[in-house]
Amino acid sequence: MKKLLFAPVIAVLLILSSCSKKDSDDSPVVLDPITIELKGNDAMQFVGTTDFNVKSGQDINLKLTHIGQLPKEVMGHNVVVLKPGTNLDEFASIAFQAKDNDYIPATFASSIVAYTKLLGPGESDSIKFKIETPGVYNFVCSFPGHYGTMRGTITVK
Ligand code: ZN
Secondary structure, three states, X not given: OHHHHHHHHHHHHHHHHHHHHHHHHHOOOOOXXXXXXXXXXXXOOEEOOOEEEEOOOOOEEEEXXXXXXXXXXXXXXXXXXXOOOOOHHXXXXXXXXXXXXXXXXXXXXXXXXXXXXXXXXXOEEEEEEOOOOOEEEEEEXXXXXXXXXXXXXXXXX
């Protein structure tokens, strides 16, 4: 008789354990961080790949290195990641006037996703951020006159 009494308990335990297994299968996939490496030179260019694909919510490690030799005052480089729909011409013309803030215009704060320090020759800066909303995010160097040639995209899917 005792065996029969335990049978329903075992059945319930089996159901519970199969449920919890199902839950863990549904949990979100942990994404490995992605590294985006950019190098700015004395010819106002980002050397190498400038278009990147990331997944929504993925940790992004962005590293910028100034590989040129010209001084920061004439050939400074940074990376400013902007939200989709930001008018790049407008952003650049306002950034032009933000010398005191390393060309990061406060009036565009709501359009800026992330940015590095303004770098001189031999310097580098790393930033970490993530983007949840899918879309194409442009990035530029906001040093005066550079955004025309120093630009790229981060496509978030
Ligand atoms: Zn630059």
